[in-house]
């Protein structure tokens with residue numbers, strides 16, 4: 001049997017994303033001494049360059065971990081056993097984060113949603129106003145819910161915290177938005193921003209980040225959750241000289257340096273505009289497919305549409321997993337699966353990271369052909385609609 005799949009694989013999941021050749025080449029450079037003089041220059045370059053991407057002059061800590069590790073670092077450095085957290089459950093990743101909080105001995109106050117929109121600032125406000133005993137120590141928001149393709153309005157959440165005058169910290173997960181969707185750690189008054197390497201930063205999985213405000217650092221001095229590996233303090237001490245307290249992921253940091261250069265060459269505003277264009281073109285395709293009534297956007301709030309991925313919902317009786325399997329088999333393209341309550345209902349097209357118009361059109365063509373082959377009733381003009389969107393002003 002011929003198992004070779006010719007041509008390039010289309011990795012159109014919402015992260016990990018394609019790693020550009022420049023970044024791969026940087027990663028393949030020889031590993032250097034992480035305590036030697038050459039490393040300090042690499043450390044300086046990435047630790048200062050990251051601040052420009054997070055839009056802050058606060059410290060950004062780098063962990064050799066997936067995004068989940070940076071969630072844990074954010075919680076254990078700022079909170080104490082029994083602290084209550086406000087956590088809008090906007091999707092699968094918000095759910096996972098709340099389960100982690102419970103396992104750590106925290107008490108999440110879950111604000112339920114239908115997983116078809118971002119967090120509701122009014123619900124956060126109501127939870128904070130009801131907190132007569134001052135038990136709530138943090139509000140935790142997933143900026144871009146990768147399971148649903150909905151974005152939450154972080155500045156609006158900040159505003160309600162300030163309006164209520166509540167001292168809760170604001171913790172924000174930007175794992176699938178940083179370097180894809182406009183995000184401003186400092187201006188938006190975020191205390192801990194959590195991010196990962198494998199999405200907008202165009203790196204392989206393996207690095208994650210905490211950007212920490214002065215209030216976040218202050219909270220870490222009295223926070224009582226046990227912490228050792230994730231403790232910010234030794235990392236910050238070593239980072240002062242651009243080193244790490246343990247062996248860092250040296251070669252991923254080499255890749256990060258190159259990825260930061262690429263983002264600066266393109267310019268962050270252009271990176272965001274590119275993601276916005278690709279998301280609009282994808283939604284135009286979905287709208288065309290949806291004419292036949294079996295396909296629709298998972299995100300139902302137009303103001304909350306994600307620019308890094310689009311989650312597409314099939315009507316009852318059609319299997320999103322079978323569709324994805326068919327597309328992988330026939331067209332060598334990986335699409336994101338439905339997670340949690342969206343399992344088999346939804347598939348997701350990632351359009352974040354190092355992609356261009358033709359990559360996107362290839363992905364959309366593959367989905368359009370897949371829908372046809374799978375017998376899912378879908379309008380045939382999705383590719384045309386996406387091309388029209390991409391060539392409009």
Ligand SMILES: Cc1ncc(COP(=O)(O)O)c(C=O)c1O
Nearest residue numbers: 066067068093144146175176196
């Ligand atoms: C929004 C969001 N948060 C958290 C995570 C978990 O990150 P990781 O899988 O890198 O641990 C993901 C992963 O896709 C994510 O998309």
